[in-house]
Amino acid sequence: MGHIGKSTARRCVSTVFLVLFINIGIMAAEDESPGALLKGALSLMEAGKYSDAAVMMSRYLEMVEGSNADRVISIAQDIRFKLATILIEENRLEEAAEVLQDYIDKPLCKYTRQGMKMLATCYYEIGKPEFPGGSPDENAFKKCVTAIETALEYNENPVVVVKAVSTDSDESNVLAVNNKEDDPEYTQDELTLLNLTLGEAQYGLGQWAECIDPFTYVIEKTTEDQRKGYAIMQVINALIKIPDFARITDWIPQLYRTDARYDIRVNLALMNAAAALYTAKEYDSALPLYRMIIPRDEVIAFQQERLRMLRLGAGMTPELGMAVSEAELLLFGGGDEEKEKPNAADAEAEPEEEQTPREVLELENLIKALEQLPAYENNIDYRMAQLYERVDRYWEAVRFFDKVYTVAPDDDLGKRAIADVINILIDNLAEVDEAKKRGLDYIGQHKEGAIPRQIAYLLTGHYHETKSMDEVKELLPYIDNFTRTNDTLIVKYDSELYFMQAVADLMLFNYEASEKGFKRVLDEFPKSDQESNALYWYGASKLYLQKYEEAWPIFEQYIKEFPLGDWIDEAYFQGGICLFGLEDYSAASERFTLVINTFPDSGVYPNACSMRGDLYGSEGLLDEAIADYKRAVAAAVVLKNVKQATYATFKMAEVYEADAEAADDEAVTEAKYIALVDGVQNYLDTWAADADIAKALFWIGKTKIQLGLVDEAVETYLDAIVRFGTDLQQDGVDMMIAELVKVSAIWLSLEAQNQLMADLQAALDSTDNLVLQLRLRVTMAKLDYTEVELGKQLIRELPDLKAASPPILAAICAASFEMKDYSRAKELLNIFITRFEESDYMRAAYKLRAYGQYDEKDYEAALITIEEAQETYGHDRDVVWAQLMRAQILLAEGDLEGARKANMYVKNIPGWRGEPVAQATYQLGLVAEKEGNLRNAFGFYQRTYVQYKGYSGGYWAAESYLASARCLETLGLENEMIMTYQAMLYDTYVNDLPQAEVARKKLGSSDVALIETYLAAGGTTNIVIAVDTGDMVDTTLVKQNAEITPETETDSEEPAVTETNKAVDAEAEPKMEEPSETDATGTEGES
């Protein structure tokens, strides 16, 4: 036998004793007397054979159950206590509880307090859920509560309790209160534990209010931070369940100060509690709870340190497999050094797991579980961000969302967070630039999924709200780069984004782009939420592009497919506009009537009334027109739509004015003017500050003039120009400027005109507003006829045309026209169309544009512009250039018949008499000359220089002299040609014009000297060249015409009539003739 270790020897001895005890136990079991059973049970117990001992004890208790002997009772009670201890040790809790209940109920109970405590523990262990979050055994928990309440009561007053439980017992036992040594009062730790157990059981039973007291007791008495924190947490949970949020906030700071914050259960409970508070909108309480939640890694670190301490305290290495240092042992000790210190010499030492304290094992398991738990702090930060947002603490919200995004930019939470950041920056902080910067950065890098689209949508929505449509369009390239999928959400976002893009185009007046955009939505996103809207606006875009034929079926399609659509009334109405555009006025009128009858509450009702009123007006049905305008005005008031009221009111004013002017009876005229003023005044009263006051004042002033109140009208205009002239969109101001100029020229004395100029200058000096300054300057320029000069100055002066109102733009057009600078013609016309479509000053832009196109020989485009101008302004005198240019273009294109008709048309319009007729006559000569009909051409030329020499400074006359000389030369009528040149030099209307130089060269210096001497001597002559022109010209006509030219004195000498046979130069290019200086301003005709 070799050497054995000390421990092995000890084990051998123990084994011997164990066998001995077992044998004794077995022997006792065979002997069924109580004494033997008792002895056997104790032997087995000492031998560690607890199960066998328990069986024997039970049998013993059964046998002595009926005994009344104090000694037996006392022993039985002792056995019960031991039996309960064994049963608890063996986790046979229900049996243990039964035994303990017996023990407590029966007399001579030595360890009553301990028994009660054990009973409560048994019931608690039986009752607690099998897994976290499971349901407790309510019955066991109720018994637990009763047991603890009894225990605590007994602890305070044992006599009373004994009496209560011993009513059936012998009187001698009633006062058998145990002495303090055997059954000492509960220690503070025990009381704390009992209260904690009571609180837990009550909490498990849903007795929220009841559990608060025991937990509060624990909080007040415990010295363990973890336990205290846990109890506080349970109080908070109970208060949430009650709910009693007001009391929660009192507990939070206390919890904050405990180490329980590092308990993962507390952290999880904190999350639940905070979420419940958040749901209950108790944000002030929820916020600190969220804040208290410790990040997972911090909790792990804390618990690892705790584990290290626990292990050291248990005499173990700080970590598994690590050696403990002497310093650590010195500082933290190793418990019972002799007992616990690992014996390195003992080769048969038990593995560490077997001797590891339960607390250490539990903590190790907890840490393992924690390490497997996904990090939750980002969720917490996200929740906190949401919470800050809820309580209007937007900057904090941004910071927290931002952090969530920064930590995990590719997680769902991170993606949501960046969208939230942008949303708050836009909606709540108005930090749009920052939102844009971040948003574009994000969507520039991320092209897939919903979040980039959501961000684009947020930005788009904001820009739409603020009408920043250029910014909307900036997003288009990003949207185009998004990866398209069939995902429902993605498709929905895309359809919305493209729809909003098209709307932006529409708002930017880029109708061609909006037309394409809405078409795209319809084609690429069929059946989208925006389908009906896209269809309507697709039609509207076409309408705005005046594609009436194409727009009409779109609106009809809408009416058919979306009879209950949001735009149904508008679709009907816009259909009417299409018909109007297609010049099917009767159908248009019917459609407007349909709208009026079917949609009396619609937003387009006033428009339909006004449109039908316009149609009635054009037909001369003035009363019907006024009735419709009045309907429109009344409906606009209900709809609170000032624009509709404005349109109807001023159209009504126009009708009243026309009616007044047409009336023969002075009283009727006055009555119409009064009705006009009443209408406008009613409009002003109804709409007050929202009204187009300037325009209303214009009409009132205009009517005052008609009623002879000129001074009042001037004052009204001047005040209104200064008052409202700062607003670019107040077109009434621009109308007043024209009216004021007209009034000044016609009605004001020189003194009054000077005063007006002084007043305008004073107003100009006292304003810093550029829009008003420009308006005042152009008014003054018009008054002193320097508008073109002003235009030239402004071309140099203005960096852009943003502050330029229509009269200023018109002045710039006039200046450009004079300089033959057509480079900005397109831009100027576009500004009018997009910003001042209704402005009367737009005619100047049409003219400049058409001349530019003509200059570039873009005849087709020029004809379109001419068409638009004539459609808009009809036979207005200052738009006669359009007709004359049409004739020139037709001539250039070889359409001689068309050119002839176009020129003849000018001659047939009464309003165009004078200078336009002079040009038309000359142009007729060009047509005839191009036809080869030189005599006929000569006739037109001669008529021009004889009949219209006073117009355009003699320009057309001079041109005609040269043209007729050219014809005579071609016809071979040399003499007549010479006489024509002579006549030209004798003609004081033309002889100092540049064209006269041609005549001088042809005649030679001696002839010219003769003529000049003659003229210098005061001689006058009127040479008439008689040529056979067929039906066209005769000398009588020439004479008569010569006589009616007032400035021309005719000589008594009969004019020589010469014939010529020379051919006409048919190849002569038509050329654009010099216009009069004031034509291009667009106001000449009116004045």
Next chain:
Amino acid sequence: MKRLWISLMALVAVVAMAQTPEVQSGTPALLEAINGKQARVFLQKMEDGTLTFQPLKSTRNMTAPISKISRLTFFPKYDAAAVEQQVNSGDYAAALSTLVPLMEPYWEYMVVENNMRDPFCMLMDAYRKNGDFPKAREAADVLLKCSDSNMVYRGQVNIALVAIAENDLETAKKIRNEVTSETAGLYLQASIERVEQGPKVAIWTVTGIILNHANDVEWLGPSELLCANLYVDMLGTNSVITTNSPMLTARAVKTMYNGTSVAADAEKLWISLGGADIEAAILAKKDEDDRIAAEKREKRLAEQEKKEAEEKAKIEAEEKAKIEAETALQAANEAGTNGTENAEIEAGTNVNTSTEMESE
């Protein structure tokens, strides 16, 4: 003889004078030297790093350089909790009325480690919060001379905050770069930015404290209060920030830091923004709603009871009528044919009666 008596009296007087205990002046304290020795002393003055004191029961002035003194323990008679409560309630004027006389004997000795530094710091803060910046700076200057880095730090922060309040941003910036606490540095930076660059820049810095230093108990409360004030700065005609932001922030600070001077200051701000009125109105409305609901409930219960009573009365009447009819029928049966007719008539009358009751 007379001369002898006079001489004896004079002698007695001299002896008596010699035996009268002399009252020592100065500030009583327990002085602990760096070698651990302790002595009860009466402090006389502190000058140029030298402490002058008299040992107990001695009028002899002694001196010691403060580098040789480890700690002084004073014996003030005051209610520390009450003073703290005054400060924490935000009543700085009241706190000063207590602290100024209390600290007067100890002020000059603060440079040495002692047991009155906490109330001294309270005094310094109360001066600053009450707007007495020169005194606050004076107190802070004392702390700057301490060897204890924590005291120096507190003095620095106080001087910086005073400098910011007086728009002396250079001083504030200098201290911001010197303070060792990162959070304190950020707080000072935010306060400086508030003045220099406006609230938007400052709030970005201060929200960084809330985000990254949420466990800094010393600075989190003041940072949140600063946030509330920055939101106030952002209010304006065209601002998107409404009064709600500062009001709700102040309310949260008031609640979360209850019992501290920060909470008291937050409450003042909250009240000034109308928070108390709004909350009172909400509570009043809730009470009113509760009252109306209770009234409705009572009314409904009363109606229900009335209805039940009516139902019960109706059933009883019906049963009574039925019994009477049966009795009458029985009587009629017993009385024969004529009697039957009479009984039927009677019963019919009764039935009609019951119908009338029913309709009632």
